[in-house]
Amino acid sequence: MVAQQNLALHAPLTGVYVAIANIPDPVFAEKMVGDGCAIDPTSNLLVAPFDGTVTQLHDAKHAVAITHASGIEVLLHIGLDSVALKGQGFKTKVALNQQVKTGEPLIEFDADYIATHAQALMTEIIITNSDQVERFEFTNKALVQQGETLFSMTLASAANTADASAVAEHAESASTESATVVLPNPQGLHARPAAVLVEAVKKSGCQVTLTRGDNTAKANSVVALMGLGTKRADHLVLTVTGSDAAKHLADIKGVIDAGLGESFAPLTEAELAAPVAAPAVEVTQETPLIGVKEKVAGQLAGVAAAPGLAIGEAFWLQTELPEYPATAADSAAQAKRLKDAITQSDRQLEQLIADNAGKSQAEIFTAHRGMLADDDLSQSALAALQSGASAEAAFAKAIDAQVQILTATNDPLLAGRAADLRDLEGRVLKNLLGVAIEVTYPANCVVVAKDLTPSVTASLDTDKVLGFVTEVGGASSHSAIIARALGLPAIAGLGSDIADIKASDKLMIDGQAGTVRINPSSEQVDALLTAKKAREAKLAQAEQAASEPANLKDGRHIEVMANIATAADAAKGLTKGADGSGLLRTEFLFQDRQTAPTEDEQFDSYREILAAMPGKPIIIRTLDVGGDKPLSYLPLPEEENPFLGERGIRIGLNRPSILRTQVRAILRAHAKCGNAKIMFPMIARVEELVAAKAVVLEEAQNLGVQACDVGIMIEVPSAAMIADQLAEHAEFFSVGSNDLTQYVLAMDRGHPKMAAFADGLEPAVLRMIAQAVKGAQKHGRWVGVCGGIASDPEAVPVLIGLGVTELSCSVPVIPEIRAIVRQLDEATCSQVANAALVATDAKAVRALAAKVIG
Amino acid sequence: MGLFDKFKKAAAEPAKATVAPVISELQQLFGGEANVVDMRSCAHSRVRIELASPVSVSDEQLPKPFVAVHQIDSNLVHLIAQQDVSTLGLPSVR
Numbered sequence A: 001m002v003a004q005q006n007l008a009l010h011a012p013l014t015g016v017y018v019a020i021a022n023i024p025d026p027v028f029a030e031k032m033v034g035d036g037c038a039i040d041p042t043s044n045l046l047v048a049p050f051d052g053t054v055t056q057l058h059d060a061k062h063a064v065a066i067t068h069a070s071g072i073e074v075l076l077h078i079g080l081d082s083v084a085l086k087g088q089g090f091k092t093k094v095a096l097n098q099q100v101k102t103g104e105p106l107i108e109f110d111a112d113y114i115a116t117h118a119q120a121l122m123t124e125i126i127i128t129n130s131d132q133v134e135r136f137e138f139t140n141k142a143l144v145q146q147g148e149t150l151f152s153m154t155l156a157s158a159a160n161t162a163d164a165s166a167v168a169e170h171a172e173s174a175s176t177e178s179a180t181v182v183l184p185n186p187q188g189l190h191a192r193p194a195a196v197l198v199e200a201v202k203k204s205g206c207q208v209t210l211t212r213g214d215n216t217a218k219a220n221s222v223v224a225l226m227g228l229g230t231k232r233a234d235h236l237v238l239t240v241t242g243s244d245a246a247k248h249l250a251d252i253k254g255v256i257d258a259g260l261g262e263s264f265a266p267l268t269e270a271e272l273a274a275p276v277a278a279p280a281v282e283v284t285q286e287t288p289l290i291g292v293k294e295k296v297a298g299q300l301a302g303v304a305a306a307p308g309l310a311i312g313e314a315f316w317l318q319t320e321l322p323e324y325p326a327t328a329a330d331s332a333a334q335a336k337r338l339k340d341a342i343t344q345s346d347r348q349l350e351q352l353i354a355d356n357a358g359k360s361q362a363e364i365f366t367a368h369r370g371m372l373a374d375d376d377l378s379q380s381a382l383a384a385l386q387s388g389a390s391a392e393a394a395f396a397k398a399i400d401a402q403v404q405i406l407t408a409t410n411d412p413l414l415a416g417r418a419a420d421l422r423d424l425e426g427r428v429l430k431n432l433l434g435v436a437i438e439v440t441y442p443a444n445c446v447v448v449a450k451d452l453t454p455s456v457t458a459s460l461d462t463d464k465v466l467g468f469v470t471e472v473g474g475a476s477s478h479s480a481i482i483a484r485a486l487g488l489p490a491i492a493g494l495g496s497d498i499a500d501i502k503a504s505d506k507l508m509i510d511g512q513a514g515t516v517r518i519n520p521s522s523e524q525v526d527a528l529l530t531a532k533k534a535r536e537a538k539l540a541q542a543e544q545a546a547s548e549p550a551n552l553k554d555g556r557h558i559e560v561m562a563n564i565a566t567a568a569d570a571a572k573g574l575t576k577g578a579d580g581s582g583l584l585r586t587e588f589l590f591q592d593r594q595t596a597p598t599e600d601e602q603f604d605s606y607r608e609i610l611a612a613m614p615g616k617p618i619i620i621r622t623l624d625v626g627g628d629k630p631l632s633y634l635p636l637p638e639e640e641n642p643f644l645g646e647r648g649i650r651i652g653l654n655r656p657s658i659l660r661t662q663v664r665a666i667l668r669a670h671a672k673c674g675n676a677k678i679m680f681p682m683i684a685r686v687e688e689l690v691a692a693k694a695v696v697l698e699e700a701q702n703l704g705v706q707a708c709d710v711g712i713m714i715e716v717p718s719a720a721m722i723a724d725q726l727a728e729h730a731e732f733f734s735v736g737s738n739d740l741t742q743y744v745l746a747m748d749r750g751h752p753k754m755a756a757f758a759d760g761l762e763p764a765v766l767r768m769i770a771q772a773v774k775g776a777q778k779h780g781r782w783v784g785v786c787g788g789i790a791s792d793p794e795a796v797p798v799l800i801g802l803g804v805t806e807l808s809c810s811v812p813v814i815p816e817i818r819a820i821v822r823q824l825d826e827a828t829c830s831q832v833a834n835a836a837l838v839a840t841d842a843k844a845v846r847a848l849a850a851k852v853i854g
Numbered sequence B: 001m002g003l004f005d006k007f008k009k010a011a012a013e014p015a016k017a018t019v020a021p022v023i024s025e026l027q028q029l030f031g032g033e034a035n036v037v038d039m040r041s042c043a044h045s046r047v048r049i050e051l052a053s054p055v056s057v058s059d060e061q062l063p064k065p066f067v068a069v070h071q072i073d074s075n076l077v078h079l080i081a082q083q084d085v086s087t088l089g090l091p092s093v094r
Helices: A111-117 A164-171 A191-204 A222-226 A245-257 A331-355 A360-372 A375-386 A391-408 A412-433 A454-458 A478-486 A495-500 A522-544 A567-575 A599-612 A649-654 A656-673 A686-703 A717-721 A737-745 A763-778 A793-802 A811-823 A826-837 A842-853 B003-012 B021-029
Strands: A006-010 A015-019 A035-041 A045-047 A052-057 A063-067 A073-080 A090-092 A105-109 A120-127 A133-138 A149-155 A175-182 A207-212 A215-218 A235-242 A299-301 A303-306 A309-316 A445-449 A465-470 A490-492 A506-510 A515-518 A559-564 A581-584 A618-621 A676-680 A710-714 A732-735 A782-785 A806-809 B036-042 B046-051 B066-073 B076-081
Touching (some): A015 A120, A035 A149, A052 A222, A063 A105, A063 A222, A073 A105, A073 A222, A105 A111, A111 B046, A111 B076, A191 A207, A235 A245, A299 A495, A309 A522, A331 A360, A331 A375, A331 A412, A360 A454, A375 A391, A391 A412, A412 A454, A454 A478, A465 A478, A478 A490, A490 A506, A506 A522, A522 A811, A559 A567, A559 A811, A599 A618, A599 A656, A649 A656, A649 A686, A656 A676, A656 A686, A676 A686, A676 A732, A710 A717, A710 A763, A717 A737, A732 A763, A737 A763, A763 A782, A763 A793, A763 A826, A793 A811, A793 A826, A793 A842, A806 A811, B021 B036, B021 B046
Parallel strands (some): A309 A445, A445 A465, A465 A490, A559 A581, A581 A618, A710 A732
Antiparallel strands (some): A006 A149, A015 A035, A045 A105, A052 A063, A063 A073, A073 A120, A133 A149, A175 A235, A207 A215, A207 A235, A299 A515, A303 A490, A309 A506, B036 B046, B046 B076
């Protein structure tokens, strides 16, 4: 006897329980999608009702399906007719194929927007394969709380569910027919038309699929049909297999042509015409007119991935795998091969962990072992094996799916972990194909490769390998981390130039500068060694003198401060000689939590940080987030261009309670410690500053404490242009050079092609800073810089020459910046600044500055 | 004014919707006419109320068929009924 399985579904929302028959849409009420219920929500975050995998995430973000390990699939559909909102009002919190735990956020929604723009807000919770449920037991409460059991299910035993034999029986007299259909539905196959199609398919008793491009869905599943992501006028291939297939094909096509229960505008001739494939575009690699890296004969430039200097012979490492068959006839044998290869890989990893005990490599291999044991990976591989894939292809496909999830997050750190999955893929495939994993390296070599996986990097024989260079990768990849741990210099991202390196070339690599010199002369080797020694000595000297005042030769003091986020940063800043902090970022207090920090919580944090730099000024910037980095408890609508949207002080002005709470906490901390200043980010207009400053004055009065100095970030061009007006109200300015640069130059600093030009030393940016200084001086205000250029040695004489009196830098470079200040004088800085303002570009400015800082 | 003129005048005036008594109850609950800035039906089962100043009302205080208060922000609430509220005579948001 087979034991029956029970499964509880937990309420994904708080709200009013609605029995399925009372849902005001017959598609749901008549259980055409499946059995379940709805909740009219009083909360606005849809969470997972059980552990499972996200198997469907609609493009319009209003619906998500989760599949439990038992195979039970629940469709969570927010609102009725909400597909027409085209994603407006919804924010997804998960990616397709992601594993979720009960209670994990899925979709956040703007309840008022949806309630006022859709037919209903009630959210349907439907088991789409309810034929696999023998009995449902629903809650009897009128109001349900998120997380409590909404209904429990007794799952049907396998014998009771329709099995493959039924299809086989049916298939005896089966034939297959297919036809192209043009979808007339305005919003494609969303829940309602999909349910009507499923009904028609079920009536036919045939196996029916619908294909859009490369994707095919079984037409007996609403969720699978929604997953096709169809749109009006899509040309779809309808395939029917069964007895009398031609008749059923015609019937089902008729139902689709009739709009699947929805009204629609007739398809136009253009829509009905078969889509013409776009002509293949031949992509030719053109040399850009600007921005081409100057090639120094015999030298390649890449990303500095791990510091150090090495001279050795180039050793090209081949990392390509031999070809393997995509399919195999015997899935059982393939499954065994894969299992053996996984076991073998696991043992290798176990050995590597033991060999590298206590080192960072061991942690990485431990993570690899965890990935190898992941259920999702094995289930995905198993599914591919069952559909006829070879062991190699099945594992590669399973890895591909996981890599897609990671890269879809758009989180560079997670995307970087995709390299670990590829590493794991290489290990398992090599074991499957019998390819040796160990490599024999020649003595005194520099490894050259397209990319190095963490496994290969960690297994480099450091007695023979002196460093490595790669075509792709960056400074934050695992191979770079391992290289730093191994003390191996490394350069990544050489691009196609890497082909210039021939086997046995002599390579001189400078992991700090990110350069590779091919076959250097002995003079070049000597020169590099000498320069490095000199720089190391200079930095050591700067560290020793860190606590000495940062005064120009002719006496004027320049405040060299620390950019900080925590009390630990503040303490570290002090050890590096910081005169205080020119930027305390407060975002960390607000992130990674479900509710906003209270005034007391903030007060405690600010007081701790202020106390860590006793007697030294700390400029506290108010919350600087936006649509690009929303907080979970602060729903911000997705914006087409978040950098021009609601961010910085705009959030505080639109939600004064957040600003008031933070200001009160800062004022209270200032009253205790006496060394805080408040700085508002993203001020663009006088009215904004006046309103924000009024909050400070009002709250100081409410608290009965002294108001502290109030300043603003100069990071929007308009603020620089009206600096004289803003200076009437602000006690100081601090230039946020990163944002100012991207707004002045209209260049996204993260854009792969633009980033190299988005230099804060471009004369246009410097003119903005000069304008800000002029405006500030009119009212006797001071100007600092807390953006990236404050940490840039070449910017120091230029900024001081422009009239900047405070530089707030990243902590490690403080001693170096202080040392540079001490070697400069007023007149030299003025000359450099005046020349910089009329220079043609940042490169010319840097050349001017380099001359005076040595 | 003759009877015919009265008919014509009545026809020219916009028809006044008959508002269900429960709506008046809700209005009182949320501070009366002075505090209820706007009240409309939406989303099949909801009444959307914009308030001049916040009022705290619990689910238990709601008259039938309303069963839950959905606080959108301090001055905006949705009241959820277990039925279609479009028949209560309120103007609709859509």
